[in-house]
Amino acid sequence: MTAKFTCPEVRRSKRRSGLILLAAAMAGAALVPVLGTSYHISLVFFLFISITLASTYDILAGFTGYLNLGHAAFFGMGAYVFGITIQAGGGTALALVLTPIVTVIFSVAIAYPLFRLRGAYFGIATFGVLNVMGVLATNLRDLTGGTTGLSIPPTVSTEITFYMAGVVCFAAILLNTWIATSRLGLGLLATREDEEVAEGSGIGTMRIKIYAMALSAVLPSFAGAAYMWQTTYIDPASGFGSGVAFAPVIMAMLGGSGTVIGPIIGAIFLTVIEEVLWSHVGYLQLTMYGIVLVCVGIFMPGGLMRSNYFAKFYARIGLPDHYGYQPSRLLRIMSEDSK
Amino acid sequence: MKRRSWKILAAVAALSVIAMAPASAQDVIKIGVTAPITGGLSSIYSIQGKLWDAWTQAQNEAGGIFVKSLNKKLPIKIVYYDDKSDPKVSVKFYERLISEDKVDFLMGPPGSPIAFAASTVAERYKFPMIHGAASDPQIFARDFHYIQGVLGPATDWSHYFFEMLGKEGKVKTAALVVEDSLYSRGVAVGVRQLAEKNGIKIVVDQTIPADNQDFTAITSQIKQANPDLVYVATFPPFYIRFAKQAAELGLHPKALHCSTCSAVSVRNGLGAEANGITGEVFWIPGMKLGDYKMLERALEISGLDPVQWTFALISIPALEVIRVGIEKAGTLDREAVYAAIQSNEIPTVMGTFKAMGKGIGTLNPLPMQVQDGKVGVIFPPEAKTMDYKFPRN
Numbered sequence: 231m232t233a234k235f236t237c238p239e240v241r242r243s244k245r246r247s248g249l250i251l252l253a254a255a256m257a258g259a260a261l262v263p264v265l266g267t268s269y270h271i272s273l274v275f276f277l278f279i280s281i282t283l284a285s286t287y288d289i290l291a292g293f294t295g296y297l298n299l300g301h302a303a304f305f306g307m308g309a310y311v312f313g314i315t316i317q318a319g320g321g322t323a324l325a326l327v328l329t330p331i332v333t334v335i336f337s338v339a340i341a342y343p344l345f346r347l348r349g350a351y352f353g354i355a356t357f358g359v360l361n362v363m364g365v366l367a368t369n370l371r372d373l374t375g376g377t378t379g380l381s382i383p384p385t386v387s388t389e390i391t392f393y394m395a396g397v398v399c400f401a402a403i404l405l406n407t408w409i410a411t412s413r414l415g416l417g418l419l420a421t422r423e424d425e426e427v428a429e430g431s432g433i434g435t436m437r438i439k440i441y442a443m444a445l446s447a448v449l450p451s452f453a454g455a456a457y458m459w460q461t462t463y464i465d466p467a468s469g470f471g472s473g474v475a476f477a478p479v480i481m482a483m484l485g486g487s488g489t490v491i492g493p494i495i496g497a498i499f500l501t502v503i504e505e506v507l508w509s510h511v512g513y514l515q516l517t518m519y520g521i522v523l524v525c526v527g528i529f530m531p532g533g534l535m536r537s538n539y540f541a542k543f544y545a546r547i548g549l550p551d552h553y554g555y556q557p558s559r560l561l562r563i564m565s566e567d568s569k
Numbered sequence: 570m571k572r573r574s575w576k577i578l579a580a581v582a583a584l585s586v587i588a589m590a591p592a593s594a595q596d597v598i599k600i601g602v603t604a605p606i607t608g609g610l611s612s613i614y615s616i617q618g619k620l621w622d623a624w625t626q627a628q629n630e631a632g633g634i635f636v637k638s639l640n641k642k643l644p645i646k647i648v649y650y651d652d653k654s655d656p657k658v659s660v661k662f663y664e665r666l667i668s669e670d671k672v673d674f675l676m677g678p679p680g681s682p683i684a685f686a687a688s689t690v691a692e693r694y695k696f697p698m699i700h701g702a703a704s705d706p707q708i709f710a711r712d713f714h715y716i717q718g719v720l721g722p723a724t725d726w727s728h729y730f731f732e733m734l735g736k737e738g739k740v741k742t743a744a745l746v747v748e749d750s751l752y753s754r755g756v757a758v759g760v761r762q763l764a765e766k767n768g769i770k771i772v773v774d775q776t777i778p779a780d781n782q783d784f785t786a787i788t789s790q791i792k793q794a795n796p797d798l799v800y801v802a803t804f805p806p807f808y809i810r811f812a813k814q815a816a817e818l819g820l821h822p823k824a825l826h827c828s829t830c831s832a833v834s835v836r837n838g839l840g841a842e843a844n845g846i847t848g849e850v851f852w853i854p855g856m857k858l859g860d861y862k863m864l865e866r867a868l869e870i871s872g873l874d875p876v877q878w879t880f881a882l883i884s885i886p887a888l889e890v891i892r893v894g895i896e897k898a899g900t901l902d903r904e905a906v907y908a909a910i911q912s913n914e915i916p917t918v919m920g921t922f923k924a925m926g927k928g929i930g931t932l933n934p935l936p937m938q939v940q941d942g943k944v945g946v947i948f949p950p951e952a953k954t955m956d957y958k959f960p961r962n
Binding site: 268269270271272273368376377379381383384388457461462463465467473508509516 | 650651667682685705711750778
């Protein structure tokens with residue numbers, strides 16, 4: 231490790247540059263309702279939702295190696311809790327309070343039994359949770375509307391839901407950044423590298439994994455609420471379907487799982503590719519979409535952020551390592567610091 | 570030097586006036602829409618874009634739509650996007666159609682769940698949206714002002730079929746199998762009412778998840794009840810899975826009906842077992858309603874089989890309603906055209922459209938039957954092309 235990477239002042243300066251870059255990007259996005267059309271607002275709104283889901287998915291997958299294929303359940307639950315509260319006459323304020331509370335309680339409740347599993351078993355079990363949520367949303371008709379779906383009156387402007395989704399997205403990126411530099415992040419990384427050794431070293435792995443699950447549930451629930459508020463309609467397929475389930479996984483892996491910027495880049499890349507193909511290619515868009523994904527997988531196996539092109543750009547703008555490289559490198563840096 | 574400056578200033582001013590002047594008179598009428606060309610509903614709507622392109626070409630070959638206020642005919646352009654059968658993608662593209670593509674009129678997306686979400690965009694922007702293939706009552710129960718369907722409510726979907734059964738009096742009992750989806754549940758609500766009205770007792774009534782693969786239990790239940798008719802409210806993938814398994818398990822009802830299956834997909838999926846089955850159809854060659862020659866020309870251009878893609882044809886009356894609305898209003902002003910649509914009876918290739926209030930229209934499909942590989946309309950008498958055969962085998 232070079233002195234450049236171990237010097238705290240340089241790292242602090244780089245961290246600042248990362249936050250400045252992030253703030254600048256979000257400030258630019260905030261101008262979309264002023265300068266853009268309603269389509270741009272809608273496009274960036276859904277991009278915010280995608281980034282939120284991909285970034286928060288990566289809290290577990292990137293830092294602990296646990297693939298939560300049911301991450302979208304938090305989004306769907308947020309949308310349903312928000313919608314049900316509004317429909318019951320509870321008002322927007324109460325809906326916004328209840329949404330994260332119910333979702334976090336749910337995430338903690340499922341975390342303990344789920345974290346007794348590892349590897350593929352954990353992934354399959356979380357996907358099972360998502361399916362159970364879909365079945366419940368389909369069958370609890372009086373509460374959720376079943377397959378008919380749940381609708382609320384369109385009472386809010388798209389600008390308000392846009393800024394709500396923007397704030398949630400910004401918070402998701404900040405949360406990832408904070409975890410990447412915190413003791414919690416270090417504990418999660420240690421868990422990922424070797425859970426038994428981490429446990430033996432005094433890290434309460436079960437406790438921090440549950441923390442991580444709860445943290446990863448909060449912001450997707452708000453994203454779900456923003457989605458419900460904007461589209462005014464949710465059905466089981468939109469909330470708990472396989473499309474919404476796999477999108478954050480693909481985005482994070484494509485961008486570079488285990489990095490702060492990777493899920494963001496993955497979400498932007500997929501959104502742009504989809505937009506170009508779906509707007510300009512009549513019938514072969516799915517084929518071309520598949521070809522693009524296969525090419526990225528073959529030529530950039532660690533994700534876009536770990537490709538040489540991005541690494542050079544990344545080095546030029548001077549972001550700290552955890553924004554674009556593997557967090558295990560952070561582990562090494564921090565362990566060197568402690569020596 | 571001074572004179573030159575004035576010249577430059579004058580030129581700049583002239584250019585500015587030209588740039589700021591309103592765009593030259595409109596030279597095309599743009600209609601925007603999304604369709605589930607891929608995704609869950611693509612088995613019915615995958616060729617929708619091809620049909621719209623052909624209909625546009627046929628319409629423009631005839632000169633387009635006459636707009637009285639402009640005293641000329643304008644060609645049509647349908648701007649469409651694939652919504653992947655995903656409500657949120659549809660919502661995004663409707664925003665695009667309004668703000669980027671600047672379409673003049675909107676047609677609603679096929680598929681009730683998608684239409685449910687997309688119609689909120691129309692209401693939010695006060696932009697009239699004419700729905701061709703969405704008829705679930707829930708969509709129109711929200712008191713939205715800017716959505717108008719051309720179809721009657723889903724609950725009326727099979728009313729011709731049940732009216733025919735009631736008149737014939739041969740079918741006394743029925744089993745109802747419902748795919749658990751927004752649209753099919755709406756159809757089933759109507760089937761229960763129509764059966765009772767026409768003296769048919771429903772002896773089995775089961776709603777089954779849309780992705781169900783094993784129909785053993787429901788087949789046994791139906792075999793035990795031995796009804797005259799098995800009515801399946803569903804789309805082709807579900808129906809073919811059900812009908813195949815039912816036949817393998819020895820269930821051969823005297824009448825077997827699918828609410829939303831094209832005869833060709835059923836024939837291809839079931840082979841000989843498809844003989845005698847009934848279903849609904851919107852238009853088949855030989856029906857001479859409305860501007861049917863325009864549709865025939867569109868089908869000739871596209872090479873599409875109207876029997877196979879009968880449900881994709883539902884968008885054609887919606888386009889005809891928009892066209893006649895423009896002609897009646899004599900202007901491209903959206904509010905005026907919308908008012909004309911809602912206050913006139915409009916002939917279409919599938920019958921006469923009339924706005925019945927709360928966004929509900931009047932068009933309904935006609936019952937058809939597959940007989941020895943041929944497909945024909947069996948009711949009402951003025952439209953039928955063959956007699957209903959009961960029992961089917």
